[in-house]
Amino acid sequence: MKTIEEINEKIKDGSVCVVTAKEMKEIVSELGPEKAAKEVDVVTTGTFGAMCSTGVFINFGHSDPPIKFRKAWLNDVEAYTGLAAVDIFLGATKPSETRENYGGAHVIEELVFGKEVELRAIGFGTDCYPRKEIETIISLEDVNQAIMVNPRNAYQRYRAATNSSDRLLRTYMGTLLPNYGNVTFAGTGEISPMNNDPEFRTIGVGTRIFLCGAKGYIIGEGTQHSPPFGTLMVKGNLKEMKSEFLKACYFPGYAPSIFLGIGIPIPVLDAEIARSTAVRDWEIKTTIVDFGVPRRDRPVVREVTYAELKSGKVEINGEEVRVSPLSSFYMAEKVMKELKKMIEKGEFLLSLPVERLKSKEVFKPMKQKEIRIVREFMTKAVTIGENSNIEDAAMLMINKNVNHLPVVDEEGSLKGIITSWDIAKAVTKGAKKVKEVMTREVITVFPEEPIAIAISKLEKYDISALPVIDAKRRVIGIVTSETISRMLEV
Amino acid sequence: MLLQLRFDSKTVKEPIISRVAIKTGVPINILKADVGARKGEIIVEIPDDKSKEIESLFLEMGVEVHEITKSIARNDDCVHCGLCISICPTEVFQLNSEMMVEIKSEKCIHCGACVKVCPTMALYFPI
Numbered sequence A: 001m002k003t004i005e006e007i008n009e010k011i012k013d014g015s016v017c018v019v020t021a022k023e024m025k026e027i028v029s030e031l032g033p034e035k036a037a038k039e040v041d042v043v044t045t046g047t048f049g050a051m052c053s054t055g056v057f058i059n060f061g062h063s064d065p066p067i068k069f070r071k072a073w074l075n076d077v078e079a080y081t082g083l084a085a086v087d088i089f090l091g092a093t094k095p096s097e098t099r100e101n102y103g104g105a106h107v108i109e110e111l112v113f114g115k116e117v118e119l120r121a122i123g124f125g126t127d128c129y130p131r132k133e134i135e136t137i138i139s140l141e142d143v144n145q146a147i148m149v150n151p152r153n154a155y156q157r158y159r160a161a162t163n164s165s166d167r168l169l170r171t172y173m174g175t176l177l178p179n180y181g182n183v184t185f186a187g188t189g190e191i192s193p194m195n196n197d198p199e200f201r202t203i204g205v206g207t208r209i210f211l212c213g214a215k216g217y218i219i220g221e222g223t224q225h226s227p228p229f230g231t232l233m234v235k236g237n238l239k240e241m242k243s244e245f246l247k248a249c250y251f252p253g254y255a256p257s258i259f260l261g262i263g264i265p266i267p268v269l270d271a272e273i274a275r276s277t278a279v280r281d282w283e284i285k286t287t288i289v290d291f292g293v294p295r296r297d298r299p300v301v302r303e304v305t306y307a308e309l310k311s312g313k314v315e316i317n318g319e320e321v322r323v324s325p326l327s328s329f330y331m332a333e334k335v336m337k338e339l340k341k342m343i344e345k346g347e348f349l350l351s352l353p354v355e356r357l358k359s360k361e362v363f364k365p366m367k368q369k370e371i372r373i374v375r376e377f378m379t380k381a382v383t384i385g386e387n388s389n390i391e392d393a394a395m396l397m398i399n400k401n402v403n404h405l406p407v408v409d410e411e412g413s414l415k416g417i418i419t420s421w422d423i424a425k426a427v428t429k430g431a432k433k434v435k436e437v438m439t440r441e442v443i444t445v446f447p448e449e450p451i452a453i454a455i456s457k458l459e460k461y462d463i464s465a466l467p468v469i470d471a472k473r474r475v476i477g478i479v480t481s482e483t484i485s486r487m488l489e490v
Numbered sequence B: 001m002l003l004q005l006r007f008d009s010k011t012v013k014e015p016i017i018s019r020v021a022i023k024t025g026v027p028i029n030i031l032k033a034d035v036g037a038r039k040g041e042i043i044v045e046i047p048d049d050k051s052k053e054i055e056s057l058f059l060e061m062g063v064e065v066h067e068i069t070k071s072i073a074r075n076d077d078c079v080h081c082g083l084c085i086s087i088c089p090t091e092v093f094q095l096n097s098e099m100m101v102e103i104k105s106e107k108c109i110h111c112g113a114c115v116k117v118c119p120t121m122a123l124y125f126p127i
Helices: A004-013 A021-039 A105-112 A271-276 A306-310 A328-344 A390-400 A419-429 A449-460 A481-489 B016-024 B048-061 B113-117
Strands: A017-020 A042-050 A055-059 A069-074 A077-079 A087-091 A116-123 A131-139 A146-152 A160-162 A169-171 A174-176 A181-185 A208-211 A213-222 A231-235 A246-251 A256-265 A285-290 A298-304 A313-316 A319-325 A404-408 A416-418 A465-469 A475-480 B002-007 B028-035 B039-043 B064-068 B093-095 B101-103
Touching: A021 A042, A021 A271, A021 A328, A042 A328, A042 B039, A055 A105, A069 A449, A077 A105, A077 A246, A087 A105, A105 A116, A105 A246, A116 A390, A146 A256, A160 A174, A174 B113, A181 A306, A181 A465, A181 B002, A208 A231, A208 A328, A256 A328, A285 A306, A285 A449, A298 A306, A306 A319, A390 A419, A404 A465, A404 A475, A416 A419, A416 A465, A449 A465, A449 A481, A475 B048, B002 B048, B016 B048, B048 B064
Parallel strands: A017 A042, A160 A285, A181 A319
Antiparallel strands: A042 A256, A055 A087, A055 A146, A069 A077, A069 A116, A116 A131, A146 A231, A160 A181, A169 A174, A208 A213, A208 A256, A213 A231, A246 A256, A285 A298, A313 A319, A404 A416, A465 A475, B002 B039, B002 B064, B028 B039, B093 B101
């Protein structure tokens, strides 16, 4: 048994034994947890990944005459101003209003790099803050405070992503190739902070951490904290951060984001902690979920360990699929080593949490007003066989007053769709049969899907109707943009 | 060797690659093709020892030819996350023992898939 105070004394007199989480695995397997706990005082853990829930509070000081920000932009990235006069919160994922592939993350990066950025703001023009607009150039040196406060960082583990659909998806988990073309995963597994202290004995409110090269603090559990998918809320002084440990990025089709390097020292107080810092990738489980289904509860494709993910290949439905990490193990190791160096040099003392994080918490879904599903908006589909004549199709459309005919086989399975526009095309081409002009790649929906999904498909593919099908591709109805807009208006 | 062939509005309508293949008897492997009504750009792989003969034939037929000598490259923005690894169809990217992304550029077929997905925009084709 050791105390934090004893470890801090050792840090001060230079006799402390610090190892990285990677080194600790070997030490524990060699010496066993009891002996390892005697030998090792501190284990440094690390992660380096894109962490969207990141931002910076900045206070600019007052202008003359003073202004109360109504809206403010840094390099054309809007910041939140619903605070005191010249306080703002700049979020990492906020896109620039003028520049592509640029956002809050990039402004933060430029500030840490020592660059100047443009502040533009408009004010209310009150008696106490009469000024109505301002434009100036500022750098990190010019502002009073620049405090990074991140509501959710350092995910303990995360669900890996794949894509069953036939479309390439551009997501916050990177680009997901069609038909289970690849898998991406985030988190550093066995070296990730919370996996090395899953009971949160030393990681809690007030724990001093390494945040992008600066000394930072855990200020609480992060949003969506749900162990073993734990998260942290952290803060640190942007002015002390090193650009090496922070990198703005951009996920095409999603938003800007920011790679952060976070390291947490774990004091080895007893054998129990030594044992938990010996955790290995093959013990850390997560799931691979299917982003091809655009729902909150994405279907689980399979369970997987971080060891399998880190191997670079996993099996899905009997096929080998290549895996990409999203977190940098190289940089995570740099974080662990840098933190180790800081502790060894006596520059970084440990702190015990003043309050422990909850080890059980449920991550609830959003409370929504009643979710309306496709079935409510579905009307009876008038269908036609693929060998039917164009004239019959045209007649059917006129008689039933519809513009879309799903084309089906004998079993009622969807084969295509023909629209009044296709009929016009058939006339000009001299086509005789439905199958000559029908569209074969039909965009469809399932009856239990939220209507929002149907609407986004209609918009995305610029079409006006979707056949509703069951699991066997049998046509059970149709939703048209006409019906949807009529029903939603009421 | 990789050649970048540029076709103008005239040459894009002609079956030039087939003609060159038939005339030389050399199989030409198309790696990337972006062909429209008025122009086209195709990247082909040809045997090194026949490159001079094939290049001059393409030139004769009015096609602009550039030898591709430099493949995918990266700048200092790379953080070695490895997102490119599973995107690349020819496994150009791998993590080495230090967990850094290593580029085996000889395998690169210039498809550009990695350039579009790199979150730090660190990948590019040198000109």
